[in-house]
Amino acid sequence: MAESHGEAKGPETGAHTEADGGHHSGAFPPFESSTFASQLVSLAIFFVVLYVIVSKLALPKVGGAIEARQNRIEGDLAEAQTLKDQSEAALKAYEGELASARSRAQAIGNESRDQANAQAEAERKTLEEQLAKKLAEAEKTIASTRATAMSNVRGIAADAAGTIVQQLTGVVPDAASVNAAVDASLKG
Amino acid sequence: MKIDPIHQFNIEPLFTIGHIGNHTIAFTNSSLYMLVAVAIISILMLASGTQLVPGRLQSVAEISYEFVASTIRSTAGAEGMKFFPLVFSLFMFLCVSNLVGVIPYTFTIASHLIVTVALALLVFFTVLIYGVAKNGLKFFKIFVPHGVPGYILPLVMFIEVLSFFLRPVSHSVRLFANMLAGHIALKVFAGFVAMLGFSLGAIGWVGGVLPLALTISLYALEILVAFLQAYVFAILTCIYLNDAIHPGH
Numbered sequence: 001m002a003e004s005h006g007e008a009k010g011p012e013t014g015a016h017t018e019a020d021g022g023h024h025s026g027a028f029p030p031f032e033s034s035t036f037a038s039q040l041v042s043l044a045i046f047f048v049v050l051y052v053i054v055s056k057l058a059l060p061k062v063g064g065a066i067e068a069r070q071n072r073i074e075g076d077l078a079e080a081q082t083l084k085d086q087s088e089a090a091l092k093a094y095e096g097e098l099a100s101a102r103s104r105a106q107a108i109g110n111e112s113r114d115q116a117n118a119q120a121e122a123e124r125k126t127l128e129e130q131l132a133k134k135l136a137e138a139e140k141t142i143a144s145t146r147a148t149a150m151s152n153v154r155g156i157a158a159d160a161a162g163t164i165v166q167q168l169t170g171v172v173p174d175a176a177s178v179n180a181a182v183d184a185s186l187k188g
Numbered sequence: 189m190k191i192d193p194i195h196q197f198n199i200e201p202l203f204t205i206g207h208i209g210n211h212t213i214a215f216t217n218s219s220l221y222m223l224v225a226v227a228i229i230s231i232l233m234l235a236s237g238t239q240l241v242p243g244r245l246q247s248v249a250e251i252s253y254e255f256v257a258s259t260i261r262s263t264a265g266a267e268g269m270k271f272f273p274l275v276f277s278l279f280m281f282l283c284v285s286n287l288v289g290v291i292p293y294t295f296t297i298a299s300h301l302i303v304t305v306a307l308a309l310l311v312f313f314t315v316l317i318y319g320v321a322k323n324g325l326k327f328f329k330i331f332v333p334h335g336v337p338g339y340i341l342p343l344v345m346f347i348e349v350l351s352f353f354l355r356p357v358s359h360s361v362r363l364f365a366n367m368l369a370g371h372i373a374l375k376v377f378a379g380f381v382a383m384l385g386f387s388l389g390a391i392g393w394v395g396g397v398l399p400l401a402l403t404i405s406l407y408a409l410e411i412l413v414a415f416l417q418a419y420v421f422a423i424l425t426c427i428y429l430n431d432a433i434h435p436g437h
Contacts (some may be wrong), residue, residue, distance in 0.1 A: 027298070028370065029197040035218075036302045037211035038201065042219035043297075043306055050226045050281055058233030062253045065238035065246070072240060076312035 150186075157182045191379035197299050212259045218303070221295045223283040252280060256422065258352035263426035267433045274314065275429075278307060286367060286414035290407070298417070299367040301360065308360035311425045320430030325436045357423055366417045370410045377403045 029035070158178050165173045201214030204363070236246040256276045260268040268275075282298055289296025297303055320326040331348040380399035384392035 028329040029194060029199060030364070031301070032199065035199040035300075036215065037208060038214045038216050039199065039218050039300060039302050040306055041205070041208070041213045042216065042222055043303055046219070046226050047277065047307075047310075050229060051273060051277045053226070053230050054233070054277045054280070058230070058249075059253065059273055059276060061238060062233060062236070062249050065242075066250055066253065068238070069240055091268065 089182070152187060154179075154182055191376070191383060193375035193379065195369070196295070196371060196375060199300075202417040217295045218297055218300065218405050221288060221297050224288060225281055225297070228284050228288070229280045252276075256280075258324060259419075259423055260426050260429075261353050263423060264430040264433055268426060268429055269424075271314070271429050275422055275425055278311070278425055279418055282307075282363070282421055283418035284416055285400065286418055287411070289371070290414050295351075296367050296371060298363050299371060301364045303361035304364040305356065307421070311359065311428055312356040315428045315432040318429075319435060322432065323435050327432070330431050330435045356427060359421070363421050366413055370406075370413050374403060374406050374410060377406060 158175070161182055162173055162175070162178045165178070167169070198217075200217045201212075202217065202220065203215050205213045205215055207213060218421065232245065233249050234251070236249040237243060239246060242250055255277050257269070257272060259279075260272060260275055264271070285297040288294055289299070307312070319330075331345050331352065333344060333348065336344050377399050381396040384396045384399070386392070388395065
C-alpha cells in the first residue's frame with residue numbers, strides 16, 4: 001500500500017497550494033506512510049551532518065574554550081597564591097631586617113654614647129689638669145709679682161722715709177736703720 | 189471559516205531528490221526545518237567565539253554544553269561522556285527544532301512519529317550494540333534484577349525483557365504525542381477566536397478574548413514543553429546508555 005501511495009503522491013502534491021489543505025486523501029499526516037521514506041532519508045542525512053559537526057567541530061571548540069578558561073582561572077589562582085606567599089615572605093624578611101636594624105642601631109647608639117662619654121671624660125680630665133696647671137702657674141706668677149711688688153714697695157718706702165727724714169731733719173739717715181724701720185712698719 | 193488543526197502537519201515535497209526502489213525521495217518542508225535546525229545549532233556552536241569572558245552567543249553555547257555534559261555525568265557517569273556527541277546532537281536537534289516549531293506557520297519535525305521512532309531506534313540499537321560489545325553476555329544481567337526470589341524470577345525477567353523492547357515505543361511516542369497534541373490544542377483554541385468572531389460578530393470578537401487568553405497561556409506552556417520533551421528524550425537516552433555502560437545495576 002505504502003509503495004503505490006508514494007508513487008501516486010510524489011508528482012501530484014507539488015502542484016497543490018496551501019489553500020486546499022485536505023489533499024492528503026484525508027489521512028492523518030503523521031501516519032501517511034508515503035512520506036516516511038523522504039523523512040527518513042532527510043533525517044539520516046541531516047542528523048549525520050549534525051553529528052559530524054557536533055563531534056568534530058562544535059564540542060571540541062566549546063569544550064576547549066571552557067577548559068582554557070578553567071585552566072586560566074586555576075593558573076591565575078596559583079599565581080596569586082605564589083605572589084601572596086612571596087609577599088608574605090618579603091614582609092617577614094622586612095620585619096626581620098627591621099628588627100635587626102633596630103637592635104643594631106641601639107648597639108651603635110650605646111657604643112657611640114659610651115665612646116662619647118669616655119671621650120668627654122678624658123677631655124674633661126685633661127682640661128682640668130691643664131686648668132690646674134695654669135692655676136698653679138698663675139698663683140706662682142701672682143706670688144712672684146706680689147713679692148716683687150712688695151720688695152719694690154719696701155724700696156720706695158725706704159726711699160720715701162729717707163727723703164722725709166732728710167727734709168724734716170736735714171740729716172741723711174743711715175740706710176740700714178731706715179730699712180729696719182720700714183721693715184718693722186711693714187710687718188706692723 | 190474552516191479550521192483545520194491537522195493541516196500544519198502536512199508534509200509538502202519541495203523538490204524531488206531521487207528514487208529508492210518504488211519510493212520517491214523528496215526534499216520536503218520537514219527536510220527544510222531539519223536543515224534550519226542543523227544550521228541554527230552550527231551557527232550557535234561554531235560562530236560563538238572562544239573568548240575568555242564569553243559574550244551572549246558564547247554563553248548560550250557553553251550553557252548548552254555544560255547542561256548536556258552534566259546531565260550525562262549525573263545519569264550515566266563519567267564513562268557516559270563517550271556518548272556526549274550523540275546525546276548533545278539529539279538534545280540540540282530536538283530542542284531547536286521544537287522551539288522553532290512553536291513559532292506560528294512553521295513545521296515541527298518531531299510531530300511525525302517516523303522521525304521520533306527513527307531517533308528512538310538509533311538510541312535503542314546504540315545501547316544494544318554497545319552493551320553487548322562492551323560487556324558480552326554480562327549485558328543481559330540488566331534483565332535479572334538483584335534480590336528477587338527464584339520462583340518469581342521468570343516473571344520478573346519476562347517483564348524486564350518486555351519493557352526493554354518497549355523502550356523505543358515509549359521513548360518515541362512520548363515526544364511525538366506531546367508535540368502533536370500541543371500543536372493541535374494551540375490551533376484549536378486559536379481557531380475558536382476567529383470562529384466566534386466570524387460567526388457572532390462584535391459579541392463574538394469580545395467573547396474571543398477568553399480563548400485568546402487560553403491560547404497565550406497554552407503557547408507559554410508549549411515553549412516549556414518544547415524544551416522539556418527534548419530534555420526528557422536526552423535524559424532517557426542517558427539512562428538507557430547507563431544500562432549499556434553499567435549493566436550490573
